[in-house]
Amino acid sequence: MKKQLTLFVFVIGTTLLRAADDRVVINGVEGYTNTPMLPGGQWHVHDPNRPQPAVVTPGSVFSAQAAPPSDAVVLFNGRDMTGWVDLKGQPAPWDVVDGAMVAKKSDIRTTQEFGDLQLHVEFCEPVPATGSGQGRGNSGVFFMGKYELQVLDCYDNKTYPDGQTAALYGQHPPLVNACRPPGEWQTYDAVFTAPRFTADGELKSPAWITVFHNGVVVQNHQAYMGPTGHKISPKYVPQAATGPLGLQFHNNPTRFRNIWVRPIQMPDEP
Numbered sequence: 270m271k272k273q274l275t276l277f278v279f280v281i282g283t284t285l286l287r288a289a290d291d292r293v294v295i296n297g298v299e300g301y302t303n304t305p306m307l308p309g310g311q312w313h314v315h316d317p318n319r320p321q322p323a324v325v326t327p328g329s330v331f332s333a334q335a336a337p338p339s340d341a342v343v344l345f346n347g348r349d350m351t352g353w354v355d356l357k358g359q360p361a362p363w364d365v366v367d368g369a370m371v372a373k374k375s376d377i378r379t380t381q382e383f384g385d386l387q388l389h390v391e392f393c394e395p396v397p398a399t400g401s402g403q404g405r406g407n408s409g410v411f412f413m414g415k416y417e418l419q420v421l422d423c424y425d426n427k428t429y430p431d432g433q434t435a436a437l438y439g440q441h442p443p444l445v446n447a448c449r450p451p452g453e454w455q456t457y458d459a460v461f462t463a464p465r466f467t468a469d470g471e472l473k474s475p476a477w478i479t480v481f482h483n484g485v486v487v488q489n490h491q492a493y494m495g496p497t498g499h500k501i502s503p504k505y506v507p508q509a510a511t512g513p514l515g516l517q518f519h520n521n522p523t524r525f526r527n528i529w530v531r532p533i534q535m536p537d538e539p
């Protein structure tokens with residue numbers, strides 16, 4: 270029995286070491302330095318050496334509880350998960366508590382699809398804050414189901430900059446860290462432009478995004494390098510002109526409310 274237990278501990282210990290030795294901690298920031306280089310050749314994907322965005326304390330109120338404009342598509346009714354499904358198209362498994370949806374079990378997406386849009390969404394990070402780095406209040410907003418705008422609790426919680434709150438995940442850190450403390454409602458107001466492709470599948474223009482986090486600009490007409498992902502070298506492949514809006518379940522019960530979009534149209538496009 271003792272022999273079996275020793276063997277068990279040894280196997281578990283080895284597994285943990287293997288899982289962890291992929292990551293490095295530099296100046297208290299966990300990340301990776303064995304990942305692909307991002308275009309420009311200065312930083313690895315999820316590089317802990319990349320400078321931490323400065324902390325900015327947002328003003329007390331910006332767009333919290335903003336009422337949707339008349340032409341908005343309201344994506345959450347505050348009562349149930351109507352209009353949302355999991356990634357297999359089954360009913361969304363998230364709970365609705367006190368007018369907010371609570372992340373649970375799996376990623377979800379809207380049944381409606383969008384291209385260019387204006388987005389308003391509010392989120393609230395779990396209290397008490399538990400976990401650290403990417404393990405604290407992780408979720409995400411996925412434009413067209415492919416382009417993540419990171420949701421994370423980075424209030425007094427460092428992580429690799431291209432994975433922190435309002436990062437274009439794995440690609441571009443926010444300009445500043447404008448997080449409110451966990452337990453307080455926060456806002457994203459974003460303008461997203463879908464990528465364009467030529468008839469023969471060449472990239473004509475990338476996806477662009479401008480984001481205000483709690484009223485502070487954190488992405489300024491920033492291009493996505495391609496669909497986002499963990500430890501990947503981003504690359505565009507031709508895709509449909511529209512896609513769903515997605516929300517991530519990343520093992521944390523992050524809450525969302527007041528989600529609406531306004532599809533927008535380029536003046537020179539039909």
Ligand code: MG
Nearest residue numbers: 407408409420
């Ligand atoms: Mg995420």
